[in-house]
Amino acid sequence: MVEAAKITDLTHDAPFESQYEEIDELLSKKQFYKEGFITNTNVETFAKGINEDVVRAISEKKNEPQWMLDFRLKALKVWQSMEEPHWAKAEYEPLDYQDYSYYSAPECGSCAGECNTDEAGEPEIDPEVAKAFAELGVPIEGNSEVAVDAIFDSISVSTTKREELAKLGIIFCSFSEAVQDYPDLVQKYIATVVPVGDNYFAALNSAVASDGTFVYVPEGVHCPIELSTYFRINEAKTGQFERTILIAEKGSYVSYLEGCSAPVRDTYQLHAAVVEVIVHEDAEVKYSTVQNWYPGDEDCHGGILNFVTKRGICEGDNSKLSWTQAETGSAITWKYPSCILKGDNSIGEFYSVALTNRHQQADTGTKMIHIGKNTKSTIISKGLSAGFSDNTYRGLVKILPSAEGARNFTQCDSMLIGDKCGAHTFPYIEVGNSSAQMEHEATTSRIGEDQLFYCQQRGISEQDAISMIVNGFCKDVFSELPLEFAQEAEELLAISLEGSVG
Amino acid sequence: MLLKVENLHAEIDDKEIIKGLNLEIKPGEIHAIMGPNGAGKSTLANVLVGRDEYEVTDGSIEFDGEDLDELDPEERAHKGMFLAFQYPVEIPGVSNKFFMQTAVNAVRNERGQPELDMFEFDEFAKEKIELLDMRSDLLDRSVNVGFSGGEKKRNDIFQMALLEPKLCIMDETDSGLDIDALKLVANGVNSLRSPDRSFIVVTHYQRLLDYIKPDYVHVLYDGKIVKSGGFELGQQLEEQGYDEIIRHYHNG
Numbered sequence: 001m002v003e004a005a006k007i008t009d010l011t012h013d014a015p016f017e018s019q020y021e022e023i024d025e026l027l028s029k030k031q032f033y034k035e036g037f038i039t040n041t042n043v044e045t046f047a048k049g050i051n052e053d054v055v056r057a058i059s060e061k062k063n064e065p066q067w068m069l070d071f072r073l074k075a076l077k078v079w080q081s082m083e084e085p086h087w088a089k090a091e092y093e094p095l096d097y098q099d100y101s102y103y104s105a106p107e108c109g110s111c112a113g114e115c116n117t118d119e120a121g122e123p124e125i126d127p128e129v130a131k132a133f134a135e136l137g138v139p140i141e142g143n144s145e146v147a148v149d150a151i152f153d154s155i156s157v158s159t160t161k162r163e164e165l166a167k168l169g170i171i172f173c174s175f176s177e178a179v180q181d182y183p184d185l186v187q188k189y190i191a192t193v194v195p196v197g198d199n200y201f202a203a204l205n206s207a208v209a210s211d212g213t214f215v216y217v218p219e220g221v222h223c224p225i226e227l228s229t230y231f232r233i234n235e236a237k238t239g240q241f242e243r244t245i246l247i248a249e250k251g252s253y254v255s256y257l258e259g260c261s262a263p264v265r266d267t268y269q270l271h272a273a274v275v276e277v278i279v280h281e282d283a284e285v286k287y288s289t290v291q292n293w294y295p296g297d298e299d300c301h302g303g304i305l306n307f308v309t310k311r312g313i314c315e316g317d318n319s320k321l322s323w324t325q326a327e328t329g330s331a332i333t334w335k336y337p338s339c340i341l342k343g344d345n346s347i348g349e350f351y352s353v354a355l356t357n358r359h360q361q362a363d364t365g366t367k368m369i370h371i372g373k374n375t376k377s378t379i380i381s382k383g384l385s386a387g388f389s390d391n392t393y394r395g396l397v398k399i400l401p402s403a404e405g406a407r408n409f410t411q412c413d414s415m416l417i418g419d420k421c422g423a424h425t426f427p428y429i430e431v432g433n434s435s436a437q438m439e440h441e442a443t444t445s446r447i448g449e450d451q452l453f454y455c456q457q458r459g460i461s462e463q464d465a466i467s468m469i470v471n472g473f474c475k476d477v478f479s480e481l482p483l484e485f486a487q488e489a490e491e492l493l494a495i496s497l498e499g500s501v502g
Numbered sequence: 503m504l505l506k507v508e509n510l511h512a513e514i515d516d517k518e519i520i521k522g523l524n525l526e527i528k529p530g531e532i533h534a535i536m537g538p539n540g541a542g543k544s545t546l547a548n549v550l551v552g553r554d555e556y557e558v559t560d561g562s563i564e565f566d567g568e569d570l571d572e573l574d575p576e577e578r579a580h581k582g583m584f585l586a587f588q589y590p591v592e593i594p595g596v597s598n599k600f601f602m603q604t605a606v607n608a609v610r611n612e613r614g615q616p617e618l619d620m621f622e623f624d625e626f627a628k629e630k631i632e633l634l635d636m637r638s639d640l641l642d643r644s645v646n647v648g649f650s651g652g653e654k655k656r657n658d659i660f661q662m663a664l665l666e667p668k669l670c671i672m673d674e675t676d677s678g679l680d681i682d683a684l685k686l687v688a689n690g691v692n693s694l695r696s697p698d699r700s701f702i703v704v705t706h707y708q709r710l711l712d713y714i715k716p717d718y719v720h721v722l723y724d725g726k727i728v729k730s731g732g733f734e735l736g737q738q739l740e741e742q743g744y745d746e747i748i749r750h751y752h753n754g
Binding site for chain 2: 322324448449450451453454455456457458460461462464468469470472473475476
């Protein structure tokens with residue numbers, strides 16, 4: 001039974017033209033993406049194109065067992081039978097998938113799987129790559145309170161704190177290593193939450209999966225530090241297809257963060273990741289993302305196409321999965337971190353801030369699928385549109401007949417900055433059990449001229465006022481981010497609003 | 503002279519509202535500006551602090567010896583102009599404390615004073631809260647969100663206390679306040695009076711002036727000051743209304 005599907009659409013509605021001229025001017029000031037540098041190092045990059053040989057070559061490069069190759073080849077077939085989806089509220093030309101390279105790695109790390117089996121431990125990191133991560137502020141030396149997996153183009157170059165974590169039985173390694181070292185676990189869970197044929201980009205990812213992070217937290221273990229992955233796309237015309245699997249056994253807890261950036265390029269770069277999260281009984285996973293992919297030039301040419309499938313299952317009773325994301329980059333974002341609430345009393349949460357500026361297009365939201373009894377989900381989405389951008393929230397809350405006593409609370413707020421941007425909300429609600437309680441709140445506002453003037457009259461510059469009002473708007477979501485990330489997200493937002501990119 | 507307004511003409515949306523206004527204010531003086539609806543009282547307040555939509559088409563505004571013509575609202579604020587709003591604005595998610603610390607430091611920067619860190623600001627704010635006899639949770643709440651009408655006005659007075667301006671312009675601060683709230687606001691203002699601080703109190707009613715005794719009362723009508731006098735002029739207006747003055751203005 002479809003109970004309601006409210007649609008609000010505030011497209012390019014421009015009643016206050018004059019009062020936004022100045023804001024538009026502020027937003028279009030010189031742009032600077034400080035993560036936009038290029039690293040020059042010896043790389044091994046496959047020739048452009050995708051076919052069975054390429055998939056075999058990737059698998060061979062990573063020294064993979066037969067089952068992984070079979071998985072890839074099967075996925076390639078599925079992908080070839082599918083069509084590129086264009087239902088999102090974002091416009092782009094169909095991509096030429098033969099014009100991308102599907103594998104690129106700094107040379108001295110290119111043996112990924114192999115050198116890690118070496119007793120000497122960590123493989124040498126290319127100094128240029130190390131420099132790049134240092135410049136990005138990613139602590140790959142392990143001198144931080146956070147454990148880091150650093151991924152450069154197709155491969156993981158460093159994973160810190162692993163011994164410390166290993167003492168607790170926590171596995172934190174690159175996906176490639178997991179295929180080598182923990183094949184049973186990988187085989188048990190891969191594609192169980194996001195099936196190969198789930199969607200076009202998930203199928204593509206399954207075929208050419210580059211690297212990603214693998215996390216396993218054993219029963220009853222409360223992971224004492226934050227685990228994080230930093231993704232960096234460096235090579236031009238290269239796709240990054242990371243595969244991340246995170247498993248939280250019964251009664252465990254883990255907080256995982258990911259960050260991303262890419263150099264300034266003049267052609268679209270493709271990022272099609274798949275993340276699968278499995279949360280067992282009484283376990284809790286907090287998954288946070290600060291996404292700062294290069295959004296392209298003034299017209300968003302050359303930015304990252306961020307087509308990502310993230311999904312988690314609350315498999316056991318009383319389990320909890322919480323997604324928090326701050327999305328500021330990419331030319332186009334297509335991303336719906338979702339929760340399948342299978343266990344009774346399980347909880348799914350989605351907290352999102354999505355900022356679009358210039359010609360960026362974001363179509364993002366979540367899916368909450370309620371299967372178990374007394375399952376609860378919360379969705380808080382804050383969309384900010386500036387410049388000529390389009391920002392869409394698309395979300396599904398589905399209550400299956402079995403989900404007795406399910407509850408959902410959804411709050412969707414949009415803020416328009418300027419008068420040439422669009423904010424769109426597409427909430428889908430399907431209720432199959434009459435005991436369900438659903439709440440949906442939605443607001444759309446503009447940064448008011450009166451708010452700006454109030455701040456200015458108190459001596460605060462217009463630029464600081466905008467950033468203050470915007471951060472206030474996003475506060476409910478930022479308070480869900482781990483502390484150091486919240487800070488970063490706030491700064492990113494400020495930079496993005498300076499007309500610099502995010 | 504702190505403020506010198508000469509032959510000021512100003513318009514909004516191509517409509518002239520202020521039509522040749524003169525006003526001089528010395529340090530420490532309190533001037534009340536009264537007048538019927540539509541006389542241009544709020545416009546005058548907004549023009550003085552440099553709000554964008556209002557355009558000065560002729561005349562000049564000199565503040566502390568400096569022509570304000572080219573200055574943005576925040577620059578005027580840095581120089582010591584403060585506007586208490588008729589309708590203070592809500593800013594969800596931004597705490598009063600963060601808001602005011604940012605504002606105070608912006609002004610201090612401009613004056614060449616060192617910024618106040620969190621602890622110093624706390625101390626400073628505590629002093630002012632005590633001075634104004636306000637609730638201590640004021641700082642933790644979002645700017646004006648969920649405040650009653652009276653609380654919003656008092657919050658503006660609190661901000662005034664923190665920013666220590668030279669000229670405070672109160673734009674119908676008394677509108678919508680009951681008598682108790684009015685007294686609280688007036689007491690706040692009175693505690694901030696000093697020989698270095700001047701006030702322009704824009705109001706509709708005599709009531710507020712009973713609590714804040716102005717040195718001068720001006721009647722604004724048709725974009726000009728048509729009559730000026732002492733405190734007693736306010737009382738006269740309360741009894742007789744504006745009709746007499748308006749008739750006189752039209753006749754002569």
